[in-house]
Amino acid sequence: PAIRTVDATVERPLEIICQKAMDKDRGRRYQTARELAEDLERYLKGQPILAQPPAFATILWRALRRNRTLQASLITAVSIVVAFALYILLRPGRLHLLVDPEGTFLFVDEEETFSESIRVRRGTHRIRAVKPGYREWSADVTVEAGQEVTLPIRLEPCMGTLRIRGVPASASLRIEALDEPCQVIEHQGPMEGQVLRAAPYGLTAWSPGSRFVTVTLEVRDAETTEFALDLPPALQWKYPTAGKIDRMAAVG
Numbered sequence: 001p002a003i004r005t006v007d008a009t010v011e012r013p014l015e016i017i018c019q020k021a022m023d024k025d026r027g028r029r030y031q032t033a034r035e036l037a038e039d040l041e042r043y044l045k046g047q048p049i050l051a052q053p054p055a056f057a058t059i060l061w062r063a064l065r066r067n068r069t070l071q072a073s074l075i076t077a078v079s080i081v082v083a084f085a086l087y088i089l090l091r092p093g094r095l096h097l098l099v100d101p102e103g104t105f106l107f108v109d110e111e112e113t114f115s116e117s118i119r120v121r122r123g124t125h126r127i128r129a130v131k132p133g134y135r136e137w138s139a140d141v142t143v144e145a146g147q148e149v150t151l152p153i154r155l156e157p158c159m160g161t162l163r164i165r166g167v168p169a170s171a172s173l174r175i176e177a178l179d180e181p182c183q184v185i186e187h188q189g190p191m192e193g194q195v196l197r198a199a200p201y202g203l204t205a206w207s208p209g210s211r212f213v214t215v216t217l218e219v220r221d222a223e224t225t226e227f228a229l230d231l232p233p234a235l236q237w238k239y240p241t242a243g244k245i246d247r248m249a250a251v252g
Contacts, residue, residue, distance in 0.1 A: 002015065002019075003015045003018055003019075013043050013049050013051075014043055016049065016051045016052070016053050017036070017039050017040060017043060017049060017051050019051075019053070019054065020039075020051040020052075021036055023054075028054075030051075035050075038050075039051055088145065088146075089122075089145055090121075090122060090145060091122075091145050091146045092119045092120060092121050092122070092145075092146075093119070093120055093121075093122060093143035093144060093145060093146060093147040093148065093149065094117065094118065094119055094120070094143075094147075094148045094149070095108070095117070095118045095120055095125070095127075095141065095143065095149050095151060096116065096117050096148065096149065096150040096151065097116040097117070097118070097127070097151050097153055098116070098150065098151065098152045098153060099116060099129065099153045100152075100153070100154045100155070101131065101134070101155060103131060104129050104130065104131045104134075104153070104155060105129070105130045105131060106127070106128070106129055106153075107126075107127070107128040107129075107130070108120065108125055108126070108127055109125055109126055110126065110128070120143050121143075122143060122144060122145040123142070123143065124140055124141065124142045124143075125140070125141050125142075125143065126138065126139075126140055127139050127140075127141055127151065127153070129153050129155055131155055133157060133158055133179075133197065133198065133199065134155035134156065134157050134158060135155060135156045135157070135158055135221070136155075137153055137154075137155050137156075139151070157197050157198075158197065158198035158221035158222075159195055159196070159197060159198060159221065159222070160195070160196060160197075160198045160219040160220050160221055160222065160223050160224065160225060161193050161194065161195055161196070161219075161223070161224040161225065162175075162191060162193075162194045162196050162201075162217075162219050162224075162225050162227070163191060163192060163193055163194075163224060163225070163226045163227065164187075164190060164191040164203070164205075164227050164228075164229055165190050165191075165226070165227075165228055165229070166190070166228040166229045166230055167189065167190055167205060167207065167229050167231055168189070168207055168231070169188070169189040169190070170188075170189070170207045170208060171188070171189060171190075171205055171206065171207035171210075171231060172186070172187075172188060172205065172206055172207065173185075173186065173187040173188070173189075173191060173203065173204070173205050174186050174187075174203070174204040174205075175187070175194075175196075175201050175202070175203050176201065176202045176204075177197070177199050177200075177201055178199070178200045178201060178202055178216070179199050179200065180199070183197075193224070196219045197219070198219050198220055198221040199218070199219060200216060200217070200218045200219075201216070201217055201218070201219060202214065202215075202216055203215050203216070203217055203227070203229075205229055205231060206231070207231055209233060209234055210231035210232060210233055210234055211231065211232050211233070211234050211235070213229065213230075213231055213232070215227075215229070
């Protein structure tokens with residue numbers, strides 16, 4: 001036990017000198033009797049002594065060596081603190097993906113996901129959204145431990161421009177998307193620059209005195225598709241009526 005716990009009248013410097021002189025570790029003791037005598041002389045003269053009290057770590061280590069219950073308690077406490085710190089640093093975050101349009105395929109770090117609310121580890125993740133007929137969307141998102149990130153994703157449709165020339169002003173044009181039959185555009189005369197969704201289309205054109213023409217064309221993303229259309233004249237045929245010949249136009 002410490003000397004002052006036995007005799008409180010002992011001054012602190014003298015207690016430190018005694019502790020150093022009787023330290024169990026030989027390396028911490030006075031190495032010679034002369035060193036001890038010089039420190040005692042300093043104490044008697046009221047001068048600062050060279051001996052230093054044991055560090056807190058040394059006191060704690062000695063207490064742990066003597067008390068196994070304290071050892072177990074300290075190990076448990078340290079384990080709990082370390083586990084809690086690791087949980088705080090490494091706990092997963094969550095990504096909330098707000099996707100437009102519906103039916104978009106989502107990939108997180110190149111792995112397809114079917115949920116718009118995803119638990120992810122701490123760090124930077126690559127998000128990619130794909131849907132046919134739309135431009136691919138991608139972004140890098142950093143999620144901290146335990147953080148919830150809301151990410152709006154809006155895909156832009158693939159769009160192109162269609163120009164149709166070579167038809168008279170009286171010509172009627174009907175353009176219908178082949179992948180979505182409900183999408184129909186009707187136009188009169190040459191088409192100078194119609195912005196359309198990138199897709200295959202069926203084009204039907206006709207005008208007075210000409211035949212119906214039906215062709216298939218494709219509008220590509222971020223490109224201008226030019227199409228020259230020639231409407232052939234209608235077939236002419238004759239038939240007798242009341243002794244004279246009439247000429248009529250047949251639509252074909």
